[in-house]
Amino acid sequence: MQANRFLIAALPVAAIAVAAAPGAYAVEYLSVGAALKLMFPDATDFAPVSLALTIEQLRDLDARIRPSGGARVPRVIEVRRDGREIGRVYLDGVIGKTELIDYATAIDADGRVRQVEILTYRESHGYEVRNPRWRQQFVGKGVTTPPALGDGIANISGATLSCRHLTDGVRRLLMLHAADAAART
Amino acid sequence: MRRAQPWLGTFVEIDVDLDDTQLAGIAMGSAFERIGSIHAAMSYHSPDSDLSRLNRAAAGVAIRVDADTWTVLCMAAELHADSDGLFDCAIAGTLVLEGLLPASGGVESGSGTQAGIELPEPGVVRKHCSSHLDLGGIAKGYAVDAAVAVLQRFGITSGSVNAGGDMRVFGPVPRPIHVRDPREPSRLLRLADLQDAALATSGGYFVRRDTGTAKSALVDPFRRQCVATDASVSVLAPTCLLADALTKVVALSGDVYHPLLAARGAQALWLGAETTVRHQGRQARIAG
Numbered sequence: 208m209q210a211n212r213f214l215i216a217a218l219p220v221a222a223i224a225v226a227a228a229p230g231a232y233a234v235e236y237l238s239v240g241a242a243l244k245l246m247f248p249d250a251t252d253f254a255p256v257s258l259a260l261t262i263e264q265l266r267d268l269d270a271r272i273r274p275s276g277g278a279r280v281p282r283v284i285e286v287r288r289d290g291r292e293i294g295r296v297y298l299d300g301v302i303g304k305t306e307l308i309d310y311a312t313a314i315d316a317d318g319r320v321r322q323v324e325i326l327t328y329r330e331s332h333g334y335e336v337r338n339p340r341w342r343q344q345f346v347g348k349g350v351t352t353p354p355a356l357g358d359g360i361a362n363i364s365g366a367t368l369s370c371r372h373l374t375d376g377v378r379r380l381l382m383l384h385a386a387d388a389a390a391r392t
Numbered sequence: 393m394r395r396a397q398p399w400l401g402t403f404v405e406i407d408v409d410l411d412d413t414q415l416a417g418i419a420m421g422s423a424f425e426r427i428g429s430i431h432a433a434m435s436y437h438s439p440d441s442d443l444s445r446l447n448r449a450a451a452g453v454a455i456r457v458d459a460d461t462w463t464v465l466c467m468a469a470e471l472h473a474d475s476d477g478l479f480d481c482a483i484a485g486t487l488v489l490e491g492l493l494p495a496s497g498g499v500e501s502g503s504g505t506q507a508g509i510e511l512p513e514p515g516v517v518r519k520h521c522s523s524h525l526d527l528g529g530i531a532k533g534y535a536v537d538a539a540v541a542v543l544q545r546f547g548i549t550s551g552s553v554n555a556g557g558d559m560r561v562f563g564p565v566p567r568p569i570h571v572r573d574p575r576e577p578s579r580l581l582r583l584a585d586l587q588d589a590a591l592a593t594s595g596g597y598f599v600r601r602d603t604g605t606a607k608s609a610l611v612d613p614f615r616r617q618c619v620a621t622d623a624s625v626s627v628l629a630p631t632c633l634l635a636d637a638l639t640k641v642v643a644l645s646g647d648v649y650h651p652l653l654a655a656r657g658a659q660a661l662w663l664g665a666e667t668t669v670r671h672q673g674r675q676a677r678i679a680g
Contacts, residue, residue: 236396236405245395245417325396325403370556373398 233329239311243284243296246313246322252287253296259390260383268379268386275375277302281383286313294321295384301376303328303369310373312380318388323377395420399427400532402556408543409550409563419546423539423553430538433461434531436484436493446517447484447524454518462515464527464534467633471530472506475641475652480613482506484526490618492609493526505613528609532558533592533636540632553632560590560632586628592635593626594643610643619644629658 237245243253258265258280269278281299285292294315300307306329313321393416396405406423410416435441442457449455457465471479482505487493504521511517532555539553540560550563561567566587594610612619625643629635634656641650648660 234394234396234405236394245421323397325398328396328403370398370402 233327235327236325237311239298239326242311242324242326243286246296246311246324247286247294250286250288250293252290254285254287256283256285258283258383258387260387261390264386264390265383268383272379272382274301274379275372277372278379281380283387292316297380297384298326299376299380301372303372308369308373310376312377314381314384318381318384320377320381323373325373393417393420395424397424397427399424399431400535400555402532404535404539404556405552405554406539406543407552407554408548409565410548415546416548419543419548422546423542426538426542427535427555430460430531430535433458434464434527436526436528443525443527446519449519451519451521454512454516456515457517459515460534460538462511462517464531464633465509465517466511467534467637468506468527468530469509469511471637471641471652474655475645475650477505477507477613478644479529479637479641480506480611481525481527481529482508482523483611483613483616484524485522486611486616486618487526487609488524492618529640530633530637532556533590533632533634536560536590536632536636555632558590558592558632558636559586560635561586562588590629590632590635591626592629592632592639594639610640612644626661627653627658628661629656634658 243250247253260268262280265280277300279300281297284296284298286294286296294313297312297314298309299312300309302308308328309326311324311326313323315321393410393413394405394407396403398404404424404427406420408416408420410419432438432440433442436443436447438444442455442461446455446457446461465481468479468481472481484493488495504519504523506523506525508521508523509517509519509525536553536555536558537560540551540562543551543553544562550565552559552561552567554560559569564587566585569586569591610619611617625639625648627635627638627642629638635658638650638653638656638658638660641652642648642660642662648662650660652658653660
């Protein structure tokens, strides 16, 4: 299962500490409608469809791959151009660290990932200062929240935890997409 | 208009001030594509990337890489020389030994430094020893700069690109940079206003592994060891590449007045109760 335009691999990066935007806790990036238009600008029709997979088949799939960011039944939008299917968009959510990240994954007619867009991000975006010493400057002695060491910090893959879960989510959608295509025929 | 996509092992957010949402969408799409191609060229993990081909290459063999990779390697070489070897991308061998990067392509122990990388002509790289590179300390900043350049080519005069904390803002409007107040997560503390500048931060180097031991992805290139520092270093610089790279120089030297900062029009902010630097992890093998 290859995601050509969405590379699973990641550059190792330093941990992140600073916030860019105020109120970055629930950022709404795109509406579903805007995302669909961005991902398939030449489409003439977006039609919600159901998965051909049964819930049991879906469960079997998830039992095999054990998704790290939580397993949901995605919403599926069939993308058409003049009546012909040119791709699908899966509207899915993964648990980042603690909160749900809504994202849209566009898959081409040939089964490859075309684009991934974050729709809503409810987490702190990795902006919070992760350094416990640094936090202590503000927290003082009364702190009861344990510093989340290693939580979301650049690690083996260099990816933050949220990003890794999203990557796993896209990988799951690709498998689901292939299984669903098989179930349709 | 704001969008985010997963790239570079993090979420990349692009924000542009433009009323024409269609043009904004196209410009942002192009900027994301640019980031995606830089990711593809310089990913450590992707076996087809320029970087992986270079890491697999034998000493003395000329490798052709794309213009982005070559440019980043040139900048890395410059910063390596100007920091007297403190900034060094040829530390992937240590990260592999520490278990922080997977061993890939049969390269276990590149022991050479950045100085062993020759850039004889544009697009061509030659290793003179078994250097094993990781561009994580510079490529993210480069990708942010490249994305900003794309947006500006589309005529966008004000916006920001943020790759998980490595960010650059451009345009006439200063943008406030906030950190989260740990006492009150719904509140943000204003750190600075950024205008036509970049900011990168290295911090929280402790990485809790399954074993319960802490490791760090910051490598002291002289000792060939991972360094754990309690501090968080932020660098403000004209470009995100410089900000990204210079955080390593400051974190490793412990010097917020490192001469390279002023020479490059940058300044550093050291956030941390302690400035002690602890070394840990087993000694990396250094081939004779």
